[in-house]
Amino acid sequence: MSELRIRGLQKSFDGTPVLHGIDLSVERGTLLALLGPSGSGKTTLLRLLCGFERADGGSVEIDGRRVVGDDLHVPSEQRRIGYVPQEGALFPHLSVADNIVFGLPRAQRRARHRVAELLELVGLPGNFGERAPQQLSGGQQQRVALARALAPSPTLVMLDEPFSSLDAALRLETRQAVASALAATGATAVLVTHDQSEALSLGHEVAVLWNGRLIQTATPETLYRRPVTRELASFVGEAVLLPGMAIRDRVRCELGELSLSGPTGQGAVDVMVRPEQIRLLRAEERMPNGAATYDAVVTEVIFQGQDAGVALQLRSDARTMVRARVPGYLCPRPGEQVRLAVDGEVTAYARA
Amino acid sequence: MSEALSAGPPAVSTVPARARSRAPRGLFAAAALSALLVLLPIAFTFWRAASFGAAEAIDLIFRPLVGELLINTLMITVSTTLVSAVIGTAAAWFVERTHLPGRRAWAVLSAAPLAMPAFISSYAWVSLSQDLQDFTGALLVLTCAYFPLVYLPVAAALRGMDPALEESARALGCNRWTTFIRVVLPQLRPALLGGMLLVALGVLSEFGAFTLLRFRTFTTQIYAEFRTSFDGGGASLLACLLIVICLIVLAFEFRVRGAARYERVDRGTRRAVLRYELGVWRWIVVAGLALLSVTTLGVPLGMIGYWLTQPGAAAVTPADVSPELLFNATISSLGFGLAAALLTTLLVVPLAFLLVRYPTRFATLFERTVFLAQGVPGLVIALAIVSLAVHALQPLYQSATLLVIAYSMLFMPLALVSVRAAFMQAQPRLEETARALGLNWSQTLLRVVLPLAGPGLGAAAAMVFISVVTELNATLLLSPLDTQTLATQVWADTSTMAFAAAAPYAALLTGISLFASGLLFALLGKSALLGERS
Helix, strand or coil, X not given: CEEEEEEEEEEEECCEEEEEEEEEEEECCCEEEEECCCCCCHHHHHHHHHCCCCCCEEEEEECCEEEEECCEECCHHHCCEEEECCCCCCCCCCCHHHHHCCCCCHHHHHCCCCHHHHHHHCCCCHHHHHCCXXXXXXXXXXXXXXXXXXXXXXXXXXXXXXXXXXXXXXXXXXXXXXXXXXXXXXXXXXXXXXXHHHHHHHCCEEEEEEXXXXXXXXXXXXXXXXXXXXXXXXXXXXXXXXXXXXXXXXXXXXXXXXXXXXXXXXXXXXXXXXXXXXXXXXXXXXXXXXXXXXXXXXXXXXXXXXXEXXXXXXXXXXXXXXXXXXXXXXXXXXXXXXXXXECCCEEXXXXX | CHHHHHHCCCCCCCCCHHHHCCCCHHHHHHHHHHHHHHHHHHHHHHHHHHCCCHXXXXXXXXXHHHHHHHHHHHHHHHHHHHHHHHHHHHHHHHHXXXXXXXXXXXXXXXHHHHHCCHHHHHHHHHHHCHHHCHHHHHHHHHHHHHCHHHHHHHHHHHHHCCHHHHHHHHHCCXXXXXXXXXXXXXXXXXXXXXXXXXXXXXXXXXXXHHHHCCCCCHHHHHHHHHHHCCCCCHHHHHHHHHHHHHHHHHHHHHHHHHCCCCCCCCCCCCCXXXXXXXXXXXXXXXXXXXXXXXXXXXXXXXXXXXXXXXXXXXXXXXXXXXXXXXXXXXXXHXXXXXXXXXXXXXXXXXXXXXXXXXXXXXXXXXXXXXXXHHHCCHHHHHHHHHHHHHHCCHHHCCCHHHHHHHHHHHHHHHHHHHHHHHHHHCCHHHHHHHHHCCCCHHHHHHHHHHHHHHHHHHHXXXXXXXXXXXXXXXXXXXXXXXXXXXXXXXXXXXXCCCHHHHHHXXXXXXXXXXXXXXXXXXXXXXXXXXXXXX
């Protein structure tokens, strides 16, 4: 059974379409990451689901109950959703505990129902209840916002770029706390983000919104390995694109004959290789499995500590530039002669 | 004194280490002068009152008349404050939070009544119907005059509120009404309370409107006692009572301003505010706002226009206007206004600079002292200055100089707020950058400080100018014998029910006030009223 079911959802602002017929289902207890570049319409989609905006067409069912449909617009307060806004938006006039119990009936508010339990759930000490939101760091505010959203036991939790305003270290930590809190409650959740690493690491499933259309809904692995378009391939990670010819389940290009991860059209294609699939070998070294290797010159190195980006120029064709990603301790020097080989399956896109 | 000064911790932590250094003595003395100037009349009033024997004072205070005045004053203050709060908040909410047809126009029209002095609208309403005197009329006129003091801060607070707060409340199960009660209203509380206390202070200090509407309060009685027993001391006893009430209100105002800071918890970008659709209700709301504008601006302007076209004989008391007197009154109003605007701005500059650059305990003390003037009715200050002049400064009594100084004492708090904000704009960092780029101090002043602080200084001067032109109390008591201003002429002619004769003065006065307010609006930028980024 599906927790959230969206059919043909449409929305325009001042005549400009922002969402073109979105179809999406989210299973009970899963976390769906809604990924898209800025301006793709992901926040609009979330606001439609929350009921902050009115849809122009289509339908939305939450837990089998229709909340958007023909001439139907159930107001936000009757949808039983939990909403975690971009920067937490804690009520500044209320303490942390009062923020958490805000959505509960009066009697439970008085009794500070489940405050300690919820604080613990989001990984905050129980004595935080009496603090004012102003005394909390950005990450702590975000956690309280999640506790507040979870308190009324919503059927669906919506998170609107909850980590975008946090700095890198805090972001990672808060991300983990939020993910484990959501997992612990078994909540169905939709996380809106423009950060691909966030989507890949948190989402059980990732739905990609591109110019108002859902272009791919897949597991993080599938999305990363087999993105449906070139642009998406570059959006979800670094991509090396090379011209090639596809024949059945194999493709021939400057880096030899490679196996395809899935069926594509036959003929002229662009081959997409992830930089970490490109293995660097010393000039005289060979691949253990006997795979073909190619001579190249290192033209540029961007050292980042745990790994390094390496730009390479093929000996066989000086016009072909390839980017590889190698572990930091194996980082070559610019000008060094190396060999490279491709490991694993690749994806190809038919050329127009 | 300066040793103690350096011991004080800086009140503002963001001020660079440089600010902890000692303020130049001249600056400190100049700032102290402003504070002393404000303190002088208040201290004098208490000293005069203290000259009564205890028994005599008790007899004077505990009489039925004082009880009646107290009830009248408190009744009109409380009811005007409450009605203003409701009207101001409702207008602000509809203008800022709904898709209202003609939103910008309503925003301007809801703030504009500030430029219409209460005694001018009193004149208009009284000339329309004599039945409007007493409590009802006073409530009507004062609410019209003072509700913008609630509207402006509440509208600003509504604009500054993060829409995500309301959305979160909706998602947590609140409908529109409970969202307003549980989330919006608590956020508005500082702005709303601050505005309400300003209204209360305004009503407590009001004199002209009450006199014209024949509603007896402390101020009208103080004036009457002053008239019957010139400098008798009875007036100063009543004045002390009034000052105490005002100071209580002022203390609340300080607390509201100082305590709850409900700024947004988070930082970063913010979405545009949430606006609700009103549907068919919008025409009812528009009708309500239209009625409000007709009452606050339409009727006063209309009545002035009507009496302008009437011959002098049409009024209850026939009197005609002399063009020469009209010209002279206009010139003296403008002259006093400009002189006072200049003097007041100059007087607050040292204090404002001290507050921004050398924020020590003494600077804060001076600031608080100056803000006392905000809580003391102009009539009381004017009376104290009259007594002072009679006792100690005989040659200055009823001279233009003393009147201009009195205006400065009255309106220093007004100018201080704006000038201080202006100096905040010109941060030392910017000055240092200019000096590093090779400018000397005078070039820095000319090319950096003045361009940054200039609009704020101009705004301060404009506000003082408007207040002086529409001021009545000090003008009545202190203006030179042969000098009439527009305000005193309206007052004199309305008191004798010569409505047609008052019309040209009222028209000119309102015109100058509205024009200067428009200028001020331009100086502060549209953002002050409409919340649009320029």
